Amino acid sequence: MVMMIWRQFVMEWKLYSRDRMAMFWTFAFPVAMLLGFGVIFRGGGGPKLSIVYVEPAAPSPRDAALLKAMDEVQLKVMPLAPAEAEARWGRGETAAEVLADGEGYRLRLNSYLMAQGGAAAGLVNQAWLMAQARLNGAPEPKRIPVSVESPGGRKASNYAAFLLPGLLGLNLMSIGLFSVGMVNVSYREKGKFRRLAVTPLPKWIFLLGQVLQRLTISLAQALVLMTVGWLAFGIQNQGSYLDLLVVMVFGTACFMSFGFALSSFAETSESYAAIANLLFFPLMLLSGVYFTLDSAPRWLQHAVTALPLSPFLTTLRAVFNDGSGLAGHGLALAIVGAWALGAFLLAVRRFRWA
Template structure:
């Protein structure tokens, strides 16, 4: 009963602290939006501007074939600002069909100008694409059957866009941050104010006080995760194909891991400022090297051991496998084991160094 009362009290204090709530829930979403907008923008759609000054059927069929290509956006350019757009990188190539370019076609070869930007890979790739398209048209007009046919068969590799990659990463990062700072800040504030000493005088056992704190923090993490998943899915169009129960289990395991590390921080930090410093010391490197914003499979060799020592990497990886790749929990059981091991080790440290009072006189 007193345990339940303590849990309820914790939930109330969390829910009423509007400033902290803002950081807990709005911050990850802002992060998501920011990175999603900057890096996640339809990267794989190429744009071509077609300047068509001719009225022949050939010109029409070229434009038509181009617009049939997947992931190629054709802009009809009447004003002639296509070159300007190419220079600014707003289109990847400009195709010019001059008036009378196909005079006496097919007796005389037609000549078409393609402008591209050699510094852009996508622009370079346009050369090949346009060449292939025109070749196809040519063959169909002179009725020669192709000697080699390429049958493309798409393999469902479940192509991940950047935002698909990002969402599990941001989720892992948010779980880490609220775990590292949430409980530790509350704990150290209460210790500084003497609330912990006062609680020590009541019959509420330490284990129940801590347990209530963990449950509160887990609830925060679950709500945070649910919000991020919903927003990722409905606003950023992330396809979540993993089982939600597996996802929830990972969220809980991951949160517990970072909450316990937060406890260690709380045991060592004397002030809330020290909590922030220690939290940053542990959290910042993980944010950048833990595979949140970019894959860390190809980091230099000397960085690899550092990456391997980061709990965040295991959480981000396993969340990614389950959430957007649809893997079962058994696929990530190594990651889960690492997280549980870290939790256990941190728990032992936290219990050993727990302090009721700021100054141990």
């Protein structure tokens, strides 16, 4: 019996390793995401905001003071002649530009890009206040000191450390929805299960071999991501590895059951792909994989904590980034566990071979 499961497991690995697309999405894609975003946001904050500075015909001391102050507040200033600035604005590439207007200046913001433009406008105003103070001979203005810390106070980690657990969660969800759910729909659709059904192989052995293989993939994937995170950004697990394993097992059980359950609702690969993507993308965007939902409406923030990915990531980050134990995360784990159990029961009830 064990031997039969082992053979299925080995064959699943062979087939998986020969599927280049699957290997890419499983290993290369998450690593590329981590490296890419990790490097872009290496400083901890966002990339420098830029502002187009429309050059006056004859620069005044006032202009020089503003330019100096804008440089001090970390704005990336792009000085352009009026005609060039207008052309750039016309092409829609400019988020914000500042131009001389009578005694002062005027800020022009692109209505499409208010997130960048608004932030840049704030910095320009701050720079202009400093420049005015200096021009008026007032004492040099004082700035509020800034300290960057991780929420758990364990270590001042950067964005890559925030992203890494997010990607681990995303991977589990993608293995569940696609490597389990999608694959089983296509097996059913193409009659692979039927071919198995005329042999004496108990079907649960086939499924168990598959589940065990997916488990080891998610484990291998986690190890690869954590190793890359450590080598490239010095990110290390701050909590206990046992706690980490417990959280990962909860998540894996949840999303694999989810995939099995969902696969019973679709007849064809096409319809399954539609359903799976309909769940995958909102869950990805709303559950705090890449960013927190601080600015979203309150009800939405509450709603996503009832879905499986968000409480999973909260717990995973608490353990991995802040070294927290599991004691304070009972509710979050219970939510993930409830989804796992519900999906499992639904899958057992509805799963069909043909």
